[in-house]
Amino acid sequence: MPNTSARPKHGRRTRRRRREDPARNELVSSSLESAQQCLFSQDYGTAFVHYLLVLNLAPEFKDFATESFRFTLFKWAEELDSVGRIQDLFNCYEQALELFPTDEVILNNMGEHLFRMGFRDEAAGYFHKALKRRPDYPEARENFYRVANWLVERWHFLMLNDHGRNRKYQQAIQKAVQSGCNTVLDIGTGTGILGMCAKQAGAAEVYACELSKTMYELACEVVAANGMDSSIKILHMKSLEMEVPRDIPHRVSLVVTETVDAGLFGEGIIESLIHAWHHLLLPPQRGENEFSEQSATGRVIPAGATVFGMALECVEIRRHHRLCVSEVGSLSMAAAGELRSPVSCSSEPHDSMEPYTTERLSRLPGGYKPLTEPFTALSIDFNNVQELEGLSSREVQQVRLPVTQEGKLDALAVWFQLHLDEESSISTGPQEDTCWEQAIYPVHNAKDELIVEVSCLDAYLRLCSVAVVRDGHEIRLDKCQDLHYSENPISHANQEAELCSALACLQTDQNQTKDFCMVECSEMALLNNQDYHQSFCRALVKLISQLKLKCQNREQGAGVGSDLADPVNSTDRSDLLYVLDVSEGFSLLSLIAASQGQVKAYSSVEKNKQQEVLKRLAHSNNIPEQHLEFWLNYMDDEQGMLQRPSREELWSAIILDCIETCGLIRQKLMEKASLARVTFQIHVLIYLIDTRCLLEEGGRIFPERIVVYGKLVESNTLLLESAVQGQEPTLGFNIAPFINQFTVPVHVFLDFSTLDCNHLSESVELFVLDLMDTNANYSNREVKVQATSAGRITAIPFWYHIYLDQEISVSTLSQNSHWKQAAIVLQQPLEVQAGDWVRLAVKIHKSTISISAYVDCVPGPMEY
Template identity: 80%
Template sequence: MPNTSARPKHGRRPRRRRREDPARNELVSSSLESAQQCLLNQDYGTAFVHYLLVLNLAPAFKEFAKDSFRFTLFKWAEELDSVGRIQDLFDCYEQALELFPDDEVVLNSMGEHLFKMGFRDEAAGHFHKALKMRPDFPEARENFYRVANWLVERWHFLMLNDHGRNQKYQQAIQKAVQSGCNTVLDIGTGTGILGMCAKKAGAAEVYACELSKTMYELACEVLTANDMDGRIKILHMKSLDMEVPKDIPQRVSLVVTETVDAGLFGEGILESLIHAWHHLLLPPPGAQAQSGENELKEPSATGRVIPAGATVFGMAVECSEIRRHHRLCVSEVGGLSLAAAGELRSPVSCTSLPDDSMEPYTTERLSRLPGGYKSLTEPFTALNIDFNNVQELEGLTSRKVEQIRLLVTQEGKLDALAVWFQLHLDEESSLSTGPQEDTCWEQAIYPDHSIKGFVLKPGDELIVEVSCQDAFLRLCSVAVVRDGHEIRLDKRLDQQHSGNPISNPNPEAELCSALACLQTDQNQTKDFCVLESSEIALLNNHDYHQSFSSALAKLINQLKVACQNQEPGLGVESDLTGKPLFYVLDVSEGFSLLSIIAANQGHVKAYSSMEKNKQQEVLKKLARSCNIPEEHLEFWLNHMEDEHGMLQRPSREKLWSAIILDCVETCGLIRQKLMEKASLARCLLEEGGRIFPEKIVVHGMLVESDTLLLESAVQGQEPTLGFNIAPFINQFTVPVHVFLDFSTLECRRLSDSVELFVLDLMNANANYTDREIKVQATSAGRLTAIPFWYQIHLDQDISVSTLSQNSHWRQAAVVLQQPLEVRVGDWVRLTVKLHKSTISMTAHIEEVPGQME
C-alpha cells in the first residue's frame, strides 16, 4: 500500500522543446528528395546513402520511408551481390538493421544472403528472429525449414529416438563414473545428452564442447530445462582448441564422444582423441611414470575414452542402385552417342592418391536400396582400433597399406565395397552399424570405378587394400586372382604384362573380355570430368532423355511446318545456308545434355546454362561428334554479368522456340522460384513456342510410417532416457521430409494414389494457390504422412515420372504433427497449398462424405 504520510514529490519539469534547426531540416528535406530522385533513376547505391542520412537525422520519417528504404536496400544488395562486393552488401544490411532491428522482411532477406554465402548458423538466427516478429511470415518460415535441414540433420532425430543406443551409452558412462572417472569431457555434445548422463551418474565435474553455434545454443537450452545449466560447463568451441587450465581447470579422467560417421573417422574422431590424450585427458594406465605434469594431483588417476575402440567390417557387393549413381552405364542417350564424352567420374572415388575434390566414400542404408544388393564375399575385418591407445591412434595414418584377400562366394558385378563397424563402448557393451541392424547409422559405400561390367565368379580372390590416409579410412579393390592369374584393377591394359603375366587367357574367354574393358588408370589420365552422383544417375536415365528428345523433335517439326506454311517458297528444306531458324534455351541446374539433344534436331541454335569449364568441354566434344556446327551451341552464362538476366532473348529480332526449365530438385521438392521463371519464360516464347515441361502434376498417397516419425521429430522423453530434449530439438522439425525413396520406405499404404495439385507452366490462368481434395482410406491405421511425387508432362502425350525406377529424383513426404486414426472407408480431407514453390498439406477426417466441387 502506498505510504500516504510521505511528502508529495515535485513533478518532473517539462522537457524544454527542442529548438528547430533550419539547416538540419533543409538537409533532411533535400536528402529525401535526392533519395527519391535517385530511386527513379535506378541509382540504388546513392539512394541508399541518402535514405540512411535522412533516417538517422530524422527518425520520425522511419514509418513514412520504410517501404521505399526496403526496396532500395534490396535492389542495391542485388547489384553488390552481382559484382561480388559481399562485405559491402552485409555492411548495408547491418546499417539497415540498426535503423529497423525488428523488421522481419529485412531480417529474412539478410538471412537469405547469409545462407547463400554458406553462413547457415547466422542465417538460421535471422530467419528465427523474423518468425518471432511475425509468426505467419511464409517466406521466413520456408527459409527456416530449408536451413533447418542443414543445421540439424535428420539423423539427429533418429539417433535421439534410438533408445537402445542411448541406454548402452548411459550404462557405459555410469560404469566408468562409478569406477572412479570423476571428471568428464563430452566432445561434440550435440544436445548434451551424454554429458547429462555423466552428471546423473555422479561425476563431480562435467564439461562439454560443441562447434556448431546452433547446436551449442540448443544444448544450453536443454541443460537449463533439465536443471543442469550450472552443473555442466559447455563451451562453444572445437575440442582441438581447448587448453588446460584456460578452458577447463585440469585434465579429465573420462572423454565421451560419438563423433563417428558411417566411415568411422569422417567426423574427425582420430584428430580429436589424439589431441585429447596429449592435452585434455589424464594418461592411460601405466603411463603415469612418463608424465611429469604438475596438474596431476592424484598419481593413481588415469584417463579413458568411451567408446573404447571399434572393429571395421566390409564386404564386396553388387548393387544396380549404387552402380547407376557412380558409373556411366549407357552408351547413348536421346540419340546421342556418349563415346566422345571422355571419362565421366563420380566425386566419390577412393584413389591411392588423395584428391581434395574427391570423397573416399558415400553413405547408404543398404537395407533400403531399391533393387536390393547381393553380397559377393563374406564380411571381412578391415580394421581394429583402440581409442585408449594414443600410440596406435598416432600410427594409424602412417601404417603400411594392408592387403586383404577375399574369397568370392557369389557371381556378380563388382560395384562397391560396403563398410560398417562395431563400436566397443567398453569391454562388455557395443553398438553395431551393420546393414541388418536397426540403427541410426547408414553404411559407408566405396564405389568401384576400375572395371566396367567385370563379373566376379565364385572361387575368385578379390584383393582389397586398406589404409587410413589423411585421417579417412580408405578401401580400394586393386586386383582379382582367377585361375592363378592376377588381373590388376588399378592399372592400364598395357601394364598388365608387368608383374604377374597372363600367359594363357584362353581358359576363360571372360578373362580376355575383362582385360579388354579395363579403364584407364585414374592417376594416369587427366581427360576426365567430375559429375555429381545425381548427375551420373541422370545420364543413366535413358527414358528421361528419350522423352525429351521425342518432345523436342515434335515441337521443332511443328515449327518447321509452320515456317514452311508462312513462306512456301523458302521452306526449311531449301535453306542451304544452315542458318538456325529456332532457338532453344536450357536452364537446367548442373550437367545437362538437353541443349545438345535440341541442337541435334537440325536448324536449332541451343543455349546451355552450364557454367563449369570441364562440363562445357564435354558438351563441345559431344556436339563435334554429332557434327553440330560450333556456332549452334552457346553457353549463355559465359556472356552474362548478372545471372538474374538469364531468361532473355537471344537477339532483338528473335524469341525463344523452347525454354527448358529444371522444375524439381533431386531431393524431391519443387525448385525455388519455378513459377516466377515460368511466368517470365512465357513472355519470351515465339508463337507456337513451348516451355518444357508444360505441366507438373503432383501425386500423393496416405501412409502410416513410424520410420518417418522417428526421422522427423524426437518422440517424447522415453527414448532420451527421461531427459527433456524433445521440445528443443523439435524446434528444427520440418514438415516435409526429403530425399525419400518411396519404393523402399517402411510404411503401410492407407489409400490409393491421388492427384494432389497441378502446376501449369504454359497457362497462368489455370493455376491456383490452394486446393481441397477428399481421399478415401482403403486400409485402417494411423495416418502419419503423405508422400508425394511428380508426373512431369513435356507435352500432352509425353511425360516422365519422378517415381520411376530409373529416376534420378527422390521423393518427399509431408509428415503430420499429429497422426490421425483412420478406418477403412473414411474420407480424409487434404488441404494442399502452394506458396511460391513450397507445397504444404493439412489433413482432417471428413465426418460426412461430400461431393467434390
C-alpha cells in the same frame, strides 16, 4: 512513482512545438526527391544514401517511405553482392536495421544473405527474429526450415530416438564412473546427453565441448532444463583447442564421445583422441589391456572399433557412380570420355573427390547382392595413443576375398562395431536396426577373387578394389579401366582371351593418367535415366518438326522457300530455331535439341570440363559447333550480351529444371516463371521468364505442366527421423522440446518404394502447376481423400508427373528416376478408420508445399 503533487493545478500545460528548421526541411525535401529520382534511374546506391539521410533527419517519414526504402536496400544489396562488396552489403543492412530494428522483411533478407555466404548460425538468428515479430510470415518460416536442416542435421533425431544405442552408452558410462572415473569430458556433446549420463552416474566433475554454436546453445538449454547447469560446464569450442588449466582445471579420467560417421573416422575422432591423450586425459595404465578399469588412469568410451566390409552388386549404386548407357536421348556417348562421380576409392585419390558416400543398404531400391562374405578390414584401440598416432602411417593391408556369388562388383560396403567396453558394443551393420548408415566405396567391375587394399591415408578409412585374381593371374583394375566381366559363366578360352587383353593393357605407359570429367551423383543418375531423355527427345522432335513446318510455310509464302535447302549451314540466322536450356548442373537437353538440325541451343552448363564433354559429343554427333552456345560464359564479360534470336527476338523452346533431386519444387520456380521481363545483359541475367512473352507463336516451355500427387501413409520411420518422440528414448532426460524446435515438416530424399509404411489411401492429385499460363495457377486447394485402411496418418508423401506436352510425361516416382520423393510429416498423427474421408488443405507458397489434414465429418467425394 512520480510526485503527483508537482503537476500543474490549472489544466494541462500546452506541449511546446518543435521549432521548425527551414534548412533541415529543405534538406529532407531535396534528399527525398533525389532518392526517388535515383530510384527511377536505377541508381540504387545513391538512392539508398538519400533515404538514410531522410529517415535519420525525419523519422516521421518512416511509414511513408518503408516500401521504397526496402526495395532500394534489396536492389543495392544485390548489386553489392554481384561485385563481391560483401562488407559494404552488411554495413547497409546494419544501417537499415538501426532504422527498422523489428522489420521482419529486412531481418529475413539479412538472414538470406548470411545463409548464402555460409553463416548459418547467424542466419538462423535473423530468421528467428523475423518469426518472433511475425509468426505467420511464410518467407521467414520457410527460410528457418531450410537453415534448420543445416544447423541440426536430421540424424540427430534418429540417434536420440535410438533407445538401444543410448542405453548402451549410459551403461558403459555408469560402469566407468562407478569404477573410479570421477572426472569426465564429453567431446562433441551435441544435446549433452552423454555428459548428463555421466553426471547422473555420480561423476564429480563433468565438462563438455561443442563446436556448433546452435548445438552449444541447445545443449546449454537442455542441461539447464534437466537441473544440471551448475554441475556440467559446456564450452563452445573444439576439443583440439582446449588446454589445461585454461579451459578445464586438470586432466580428466574419462573421455566419452561419439564423433564417428558411417566411415568411422570421418568426423575426426582420431585427431581428437590423440590430442586428448596428450593434453586432456590422464595417461593410460602401463601394461594394462584396452579395457583397463584402473581409477588412476585415463580411458575412452568407446574403447575401440572393428571395421567390416563386403563386396556387393547393386544397380542403384551403379547408376549413381558410373555411366551405364551408350546413348542419352538421341546422342551417342562414345566421345564423352571418362565421367566420374565425386566419390572414388581409387588407390590414387583426387583432391576434389570423397573416399566414400553413405547409404542405408536395407532401403536401397532393388536391394543388393553380396558377392563376398563379410571381412575384417581394420581394428583400432582408442585407449592406445601409439596405435592412434600410427594409424595414418600403417602399411597398406591387402585382403584377398573369394567371390561367393557371381555378379558385377559395384561397391565395397563398410560398417563397424563400436566397442564401448569389454562387455558392450554397438553394430552399424546393414541388418541392424540402428541410426547409422553404411559407408559405400564405389568400384569397378570384377569377379572371381578380389584383392582389396585397406589404408588410412590422412586418417580417413580408404578401401580400394585394386585387382582381380583369375586362373592364378592378378589383373590390376586401376591399370585397366576398360576391363569388364560377364555376369554369366564363361569358357576357359574366353578367360584366356580376356586375360591376354588385360595383360596387353598393363603394358601401356603406367605413368599416363587418364583425364576425366566429374559430375555429381545425381547428374550421373540423370544421364542413366533413359526414360527421361527419350521422353524429352520425343517432345522436342514433335515441337521442332511443327515449328520447322510453320517456318517453311511462312518463308514459302514470302517467296523465299528455296533458301531453306541447306538449313544447317545457312548463314541467315532467321532460318534457325532457338532453344534455351536453363537446367541446373550437367544437362544434355540443349545438345539433344541442337541435334535435330536447324536449331541453335543455349546451354546452362558452366564448368569448363563439362563444356568440353558437350563439345566433343556435339562433334561426334555431327552437330555444328556454332549451334551450341554456353550462355553463362558471358557472366564475367560486362560488355557481353547473350545473342537473342533475331526473328522477333523470341524463343522456340525454353527448358526449365523444375524439380530438385531431393523431391521438392525448385525454389522460387513459380516466381521466376511469372516474371514478365527478362534482360539478357549478362550481369543481371534472370533465370526465367513469362514464357508467353518470350516464346514465338507455337513455342513451348518444357515442362508445360506439373501435377503433384500424394498418398496417406502411416510410417513410424518418418516420425523417428523427424522429431524426438518423448523422453523414453532419451533415457528420461528432457531433450525433445528443445531439439524439436528444429523439426522441419518436410522430409526430403525419401525413397517411397522402400519406405517402411502402411498405405492408408490410394494416390490422389494434390495440385497442378501450369508453367505455360502462370495466371491460371492458384495458391491453395482443398482435396478430399478416402481412407482405405484404418490407422494413424503420420505423413503424406508426394511426387510429380511432369508433362512435357499434353501426351508425353515423366514421373519422379518411376523406378529408374534420378529424383527422390518428399513427404509432409504431420505434427500430430491423425487416427482414421477405413471409409473415413480426410480433408487435405494444400497450399503452395513460393514453390513450397504445405499440407494440413483433417477428418471430414461430412462424407462425400473429392472436392476442388
